[in-house]
Amino acid sequence: MKSKVTIIIPIYNVEKYIERCVRSVLEQTLLDIEFIFVNDATQDNSVEILNRLIEEYPQRKKHIKIIHHKKNLGLSAARKTGIANSSGEYIGWVDSDDWIEKDMFRKMYAKAQTEDADIVCCNIYRDKKEGIFEEKYQYDEEDIDVVVEHPEWGIYSAMWNKLIRKDLYVKNDIYPLETISMWEDFAVTFRLRCVSKKTVILNECLYHYNNKNENSITGTKARRNLDDKLNCAEFLCKWLNGKLSDKNWIKMMQFFFQTKASLFYPPHYNLKVWRTALVESNKYIWKYTQVPLLKKIEYWAMIKLPFAIADKILKKHYGLK
Secondary structure (H helix, E strand, O other): OOOOEEEEEEEOOOOOOHHHHHHHHHOOOOOOEEEEEEEOOOOOOHHHHHHHHHOOOHHHHHHEEEEEOOOOOOHHHHHHHHHHOOOOOEEEEOOOOOEEOOOHHHHHHHHHHHHOOOEEEEEEEEEEOOEEEEEOOOOOEEOHHHHHHOOOOHHHHOOOOEEEEHHHHHHOOOOOOOOOOOOHHHHHHHHHHHHOOOEEEEEEEEEEEEOOOOOOOOHHHHHHHHHHHHHHHHHHHHHHOOOOOHHHHHHHHHHHHHHOHHHHOOOOOOHHHHHHOOHHHHHHHHHOOOOOHHHHHHHHHHHHOOHHHHHHHHHHHHOOO
16 A cells, blocks of 8 residues: 655664664654665664564554565665665655654655655754754755755755655666765765756754764775765766756766865875776866866876876875885
């Protein structure tokens, strides 16, 4: 039987946070909700806690599915499992270390119905060690020009502050990429925002994003995340081909060019990868509005010079061996 909304909650090693999350989800004031918990082979007591909590909400039990992965497959795979098993007209997401306001999905679904929207977005509370901060949209509705101006970052690219029509995934064959971890949200939501016929903003903070347990990204992990970003950007660059106006295409090329910028400098310096990654973006250096003229000249020269000469110049400049 089709529900108004399916909420999908991937679970992996969140025993410290899951009770708050589950209670906030099961206490939603919207009654017609399907709940899908995807256990991505968690190694702690998260599922035991979940089962105990479900018993406290007997009115919700028949609307709950718990799907178990036999081995840990990662967040993108868990999201795909959730979508494949969902019956809702719309899909909402909650990360299992976050929590939501009790009327979040009632309000978002009502907005979707009133506006006949493919996507409804809400503002969020970002919970940090220093306190709780509001993060808000600066506009009320999105079109392709707005998407290109705000391609990635926080509330724009997140999945968890959006209610998305399921058909938008299915009819456009848009699903998470299992090959990346960093930017896994962005790889999905950017495409959905591009194909959405109507995306509207509900200007209320309804989602609590937990920043308190984030660790700093350094060393090998930082480089691995950079590689994920490059792979994601390469995928999106190909997907976007022919879908944008010339003006918006150049804006996206500038975004992709900036994505690989750290490869031009220590500690991630790698001129060979910098020159060959997102190669399409190298064509438009002179049109990038956010790049100073002298830097444009430097980038252009380091692309046009023979590799050995360019590499030697930059390594000497940075004091690299």
